[in-house]
Amino acid sequence: MSPYSVLALAAVALSSLAVATAPRSVLAFLAFQGALLFVYLARIPTWLRVGLLGVALLLLMPLIGAFNGYYLEVATQVGIFAALALGLNIVVGLAGLLDLGYVAFFAVGAYTWAIFGSPHANVIFGGGFPLAGAWFFAFLFVGLFVAAVAGILLGLPVLRLHGDYLAIVTLGFGEVIRVLANNLDKPINLTNGPKGITPISRPPAPLGLPYGEYFYFLVLLIVVLVVLVNRRLENSHIGRAWEAIREDELAARAMGVPLVRMKLLAFACGASFAGVMGVLFSAKQVFINPESFTFLESIGVLAMVILGGMGSIPGAVLGATVVTVLNLQVLKGLSLWLNELKNAGVTVLGYSLADLPTQFEPAKYERMIFGIILVLMMIFRPQGILPARRRQRELAHLER
Amino acid sequence: MTALFAAQGVTKRFGGLTALQAVDFELESGIASIIGPNGAGKTTLFNIFTGLYPADAGSIVFRGRPLLGLRPDQITTLGICRTFQNIRLFANMTVIENVLVGMNARIALGLWDVLSHGPRFCRTESELSTRAVALLDRVGLQANANDVARNLPYGDQRRLELARALASEPALLLLDEPTAGMTQAEAGALMRLLRELVVDLGLAIVLIEHNMRVVMEVSDRVTVLDHGEKIAEGRPREVQSNARVIEAYLGTRGSGPRRARRA
Numbered sequence: 001m002s003p004y005s006v007l008a009l010a011a012v013a014l015s016s017l018a019v020a021t022a023p024r025s026v027l028a029f030l031a032f033q034g035a036l037l038f039v040y041l042a043r044i045p046t047w048l049r050v051g052l053l054g055v056a057l058l059l060l061m062p063l064i065g066a067f068n069g070y071y072l073e074v075a076t077q078v079g080i081f082a083a084l085a086l087g088l089n090i091v092v093g094l095a096g097l098l099d100l101g102y103v104a105f106f107a108v109g110a111y112t113w114a115i116f117g118s119p120h121a122n123v124i125f126g127g128g129f130p131l132a133g134a135w136f137f138a139f140l141f142v143g144l145f146v147a148a149v150a151g152i153l154l155g156l157p158v159l160r161l162h163g164d165y166l167a168i169v170t171l172g173f174g175e176v177i178r179v180l181a182n183n184l185d186k187p188i189n190l191t192n193g194p195k196g197i198t199p200i201s202r203p204p205a206p207l208g209l210p211y212g213e214y215f216y217f218l219v220l221l222i223v224v225l226v227v228l229v230n231r232r233l234e235n236s237h238i239g240r241a242w243e244a245i246r247e248d249e250l251a252a253r254a255m256g257v258p259l260v261r262m263k264l265l266a267f268a269c270g271a272s273f274a275g276v277m278g279v280l281f282s283a284k285q286v287f288i289n290p291e292s293f294t295f296l297e298s299i300g301v302l303a304m305v306i307l308g309g310m311g312s313i314p315g316a317v318l319g320a321t322v323v324t325v326l327n328l329q330v331l332k333g334l335s336l337w338l339n340e341l342k343n344a345g346v347t348v349l350g351y352s353l354a355d356l357p358t359q360f361e362p363a364k365y366e367r368m369i370f371g372i373i374l375v376l377m378m379i380f381r382p383q384g385i386l387p388a389r390r391r392q393r394e395l396a397h398l399e400r
Numbered sequence: 401m402t403a404l405f406a407a408q409g410v411t412k413r414f415g416g417l418t419a420l421q422a423v424d425f426e427l428e429s430g431i432a433s434i435i436g437p438n439g440a441g442k443t444t445l446f447n448i449f450t451g452l453y454p455a456d457a458g459s460i461v462f463r464g465r466p467l468l469g470l471r472p473d474q475i476t477t478l479g480i481c482r483t484f485q486n487i488r489l490f491a492n493m494t495v496i497e498n499v500l501v502g503m504n505a506r507i508a509l510g511l512w513d514v515l516s517h518g519p520r521f522c523r524t525e526s527e528l529s530t531r532a533v534a535l536l537d538r539v540g541l542q543a544n545a546n547d548v549a550r551n552l553p554y555g556d557q558r559r560l561e562l563a564r565a566l567a568s569e570p571a572l573l574l575l576d577e578p579t580a581g582m583t584q585a586e587a588g589a590l591m592r593l594l595r596e597l598v599v600d601l602g603l604a605i606v607l608i609e610h611n612m613r614v615v616m617e618v619s620d621r622v623t624v625l626d627h628g629e630k631i632a633e634g635r636p637r638e639v640q641s642n643a644r645v646i647e648a649y650l651g652t653r654g655s656g657p658r659r660a661r662r663a
Binding site: 229232233236237238240241243244247248250251252253254255256257258259265390391392393 | 568
């Protein structure tokens with residue numbers, strides 16, 4: 001057994017132990033995540049890598065959830081955003097179509113299930129709703145389909161647009177969907193406006209599994225499927241056509257790439273992932289309103305894709321993890337800690353933190369620190385944390 | 401017998417400028433060259449042949465099918481492919497991936513084949529790989545298959561563009577200044593390769609070329625454009641001694657020499 005294998009095993013075991021002994025410590029959970037990243041990156045046999053990641057995600061993570069339910073919620077959110085980032089990665093990273101309104105498709109999926117999975121549909125159709133929780137699974141596909149259609153509808157008018165122009169139109173599209181959701185309570189009450197829709201049915205959990213764990217497993221399953229679909233698309237003529245469009249649209253057309261079909265396919269594929277996750281999100285949250293689908297969410301997902309590495313599947317997943325964990329845990333933990341220091345009246349260089357004016361409250365630093373991290377990343381590692389690596393094709397009959 | 405490729409009265413205007421004025425061009429087989437001073441409309445003609453620009457008037461027939469109004473990818477599927485004057489590779493993709501993109505028009509797989517990763521998909525992918533390697537072998541880039549295209553030296557990029565164009569299995573190949581930036585030796589090797597392609601695959605080739613030695617050596621026929629009009633056509637020898645051609649290239653007495661090479 002190589003030293004790396006031992007290290008990987010030890011890292012996972014020790015960090016899990018740390019979380020078990022100190023379930024409140026953010027650092028312990030970060031160590032666990034770091035251990036998973038190490039397992040993914042370290043030079044260890046594939047069986048060990050897959051085994052360790054499988055055990056960690058299927059067994060350890062739910063166990064950690066038993067110690068601290070919030071961590072499971074973080075993991076679930078990471079999964080949701082990972083799927084979103086993977087979808088946007090197709091549109092932006094592979095096909096090179098800058099989409100600033102991506103969260104619109106997430107909203108479309110979410111509202112698809114929210115309307116039919118809640119008593120709200122009675123307002124529109126009379127009676128017979130909400131649909132039973134089991135319909136949720138059918139609606140994963142309905143949400144996928146509806147979002148894909150929305151993707152094509154967005155794609156059609158922007159076929160000829162590039163770069164800045166495309167960005168502005170997609171931004172507008174994202175806002176249109178949000179504003180529609182906000183205002184479609186009249187003349188027909190479709191979305192219940194800013195008040196949102198609740199309660200939304202949940203699928204029946206098997207074996208009396210708690211919902212936190214159940215949704216975690218569902219998200220994990222969907223993310224695995226999305227990664228699989230993403231990989232297959234990327235390593236096919238479709239993925240190559242997308243990349244060719246990104247590299248040089250004119251040359252791609254001249255080489256026989258059907259531009260319209262490929263661009264629409266990119267929009268539809270990217271949107272469909274968001275649609276599926278939208279359906280799941282609405283069931284998980286039980287309540288949704290337009291506040292969950294703001295422009296800032298689109299930018300957040302884009303930041304994940306860029307931070308992770310454009311066009312890179314592991315990059316998108318890692319970017320989603322880093323941004324989500326930063327926002328939900330690290331920055332929050334940091335500001336809590338600073339606040340404690342302040343309340344305890346700790347003095348730094350002879351200056352008592354208790355005297356800080358309210359303008360300098362630590363909570364206000366969160367977004368600033370996040371912004372600084374983004375800026376520093378773009379300066380020092382513009383290609384992202386795990387940039388896309390060109391696939392080296394196995395060409396046995398080549399002497400290299 | 402109708403020609404493989406026949407363009408008639410092709411006219412193209414950009415605003416007030418007439419880039420092409422009723423140009424006729426026919427090709428049955430072999431290698432034809434289009435020459436002319438800068439701005440004569442040579443590349444514009446290629447752009448119209450491949451569907452990148454719409455023509456304002458005229459007709460183009462390829463293997464008995466009208467081309468005008470078709471999309472570039474449809475024209476490629478019918479069997480016309482091209483290279484670009486200012487090399488337009490997919491710079492961040494590998495050499496072999498560039499060639500694989502060129503095969504796009506010949507791939508009959510759907511979305512479901514890709515997602516299901518069935519035997520049909522795997523078989524096709526490995527066939528594509530084999531063919532791509534064979535093409536790279538042909539242009540002498542087999543050792544660079546997994547290199548990123550942007551890192552290739554200039555001459556290799558030109559050869560890769562040729563391989564990528566060949567990947568679409570064209571019957572007619574349009575090459576826009578394929579020897580630009582090459583040494584005389586490299587240009588000679590490339591021309592031998594083109595001759596091979598004509599003999600082996602029965603390809604018809606149209607060259608836009610400024611290197612006169614290459615043009616005179618390799619062409620079966622030469623067409624001369626100037627200011628969007630065809631001013632001469634014929635065997636290399638005939639064209640070489642044509643008075644209008646000499647005038648177009650060297651200028652009339654007193655007007656000073658015109659540049660025959662791109663700045």
